[in-house]
Amino acid sequence: MDWFTIKNIDAIDSPALVIYKDRVIENIQLLKGMVEGKVEQLRPHVKTNKIAEVCSMMLDGGITKFKCATIAEAEMLAMIKAPDVLLSYQPVGPKAKRLAALVEKYPATKFSTVIDNIHAAEYLSQVFSEKKLFINLFIDLNTGMNRTGIIPEHATQLFEAVQLLPSIKIIGLHAYDGQIRDTDLTLRKHNVDKAFSKVLILAATIEALSKEPLTIVAGGSPTFPVYADRKEVECSPGTFIFWDWGYKQTMPDEPFNYAALVITRVISIVDEHTITTDLGHKSVAAENPFPRVHFLNAPEATPISQSEEHLVAKVPDASLFKTGDVLYGVPVHICPTVALYERAIVIENNTAVQEWKVIARDRKITV
Structure with a gap:
């Protein structure tokens, strides 16, 4: 089992932010x-x-x-x-x-x-x-x-x-x-x-x-x-x-590891080389050029377009995917991605165990 695989993934709706x-x-x-x-x-x-x-x-x-x-x-x-x-x-x-x-x-x-x-x-x-x-x-x-x-x-x-x-x-x-x-x-x-x-x-x-x-x-x-x-x-x-994909590539001397990912699912097979997931603008930081996210369990999937609720990706062979398949994504920029989520799912021993509120995404808590 890969470090990022979640055993009870069927209990997690997508898109979701997960923290290891x-x-x-x-x-x-x-x-x-x-x-x-x-x-x-x-x-x-x-x-x-x-x-x-x-x-x-x-x-x-x-x-x-x-x-x-x-x-x-x-x-x-x-x-x-x-x-x-x-x-x-x-x-x-x-x-x-x-x-x-x-x-x-x-x-x-x-x-x-x-x-x-x-x-x-x-x-x-x-x-x-x-x-x-x-x-x-x-x-x-x-x-x-x-x-x-x-x-x-x-x-x-x-x-x-x-x-x-x-x-x-x-x-x-x-x-x-x-x-x-x-x-x-x-x-x-x-x-x-x-x-x-x-x-x-x-x-x-x-x-x-x-x-x-x-x-x-x-x-x-x-x-x-x-x-x-x-x-x-x-x-x-x-x-x-x-950590995130952007810094992992540009700062290879720094030893930090990915500890937060976004979970998405394939929601449509467009044609033999195109799939669509539910990872839209509201789910991953969209200020960077494409690709804005890289999929650990589908590195060949290349995002090419995005809208509010959808992310379209090119793949060598779409027949290898089916609707409902889960993709584990590393955002290019994790900081504004976190701010898009009200809650994060906490993963321990490859299992989702609890939720943490992203409390400071709000403009105001009490003051």
């Missing part, structure tokens, strides 16, 4: 091994899994610091009593007030967030001052991703301006270098070090001004192996927990 619990545990252990067991260096991003039970497994593994992108993810972490949560998404508008509400509701969790401009800092200061609360901040740096963040050369001025504001304090720097995805690890390390050199210069400048050490949070799954060797950096991989 033992493989999740293995990926957590592999992560810890890459920092030589120094779990204090780890700050995993939970945007991939969005599941309280999965995050609890990381807590059980000794990981106490986490990163997230939404208020719901932050609340999910607080609900399981995660000690340290960084919201790495600059809160503007109502999000700032929701963050203050989280700080008020969950005092056992130490929250922080990021800023990249003085206007956002002033608004956070106002919101938290009105509530008589306090929040720690990280300066979000643009080291080449060109999505958010202030360029390091301008960040000292921002630091000095924020020092004058009440109810907030800058305690660190945040740098996400998602643009660095070189398959060759040597080239990837070169590009990471080049971008990160500006972060180190900035950190030294600010520490000289403040006389206090800064915490640096950097990287994601592609650059994690490089930062794992930098003991002064908190590393933030996210996809490692489930």
Whole structure:
């Protein structure tokens, strides 16, 4: 029996998201091994899994610091009593007030967030001052991703301006270098070090001004192996927990294994070379070009088109398939795929044993 085969598959309707619990545990252990067991260096991003039970497994593994992108993810972490949560998404508008509400509701969790401009800092200061609360901040740096963040050369001025504001304090720097995805690890390390050199210069400048050490949070799954060797950096991989086809192909040096799949069934035989499954746009992330999913038990099946409820695939011989056949798929991108499902089926010993709610796919839990 293959590792992914589910004995009681007839009890699982499709499409479905399935999580192999033992493989999740293995990926957590592999992560810890890459920092030589120094779990204090780890700050995993939970945007991939969005599941309280999965995050609890990381807590059980000794990981106490986490990163997230939404208020719901932050609340999910607080609900399981995660000690340290960084919201790495600059809160503007109502999000700032929701963050203050989280700080008020969950005092056992130490929250922080990021800023990249003085206007956002002033608004956070106002919101938290009105509530008589306090929040720690990280300066979000643009080291080449060109999505958010202030360029390091301008960040000292921002630091000095924020020092004058009440109810907030800058305690660190945040740098996400998602643009660095070189398959060759040597080239990837070169590009990471080049971008990160500006972060180190900035950190030294600010520490000289403040006389206090800064915490640096950097990287994601592609650059994690490089930062794992930098003991002064908190590393933030996210996809490692489930892994996916995209990273398996582009980052072959990373040891993580597939731990989450999508289950689909053949619903129609179109012609001698074409089959249709029930894995539509609503069931697997559709932002990538075809193929968006690869089938472990039918590697010859090549997806060619997709609509809301259907995925059409070309096969060498459609007579080898019949309606109702189950295909086990690895998404090219697992993170947005997980967000498409309300619940995940948990697999242990090749058997579906329970369901976990993908609680943080919701925009709001209670706050």
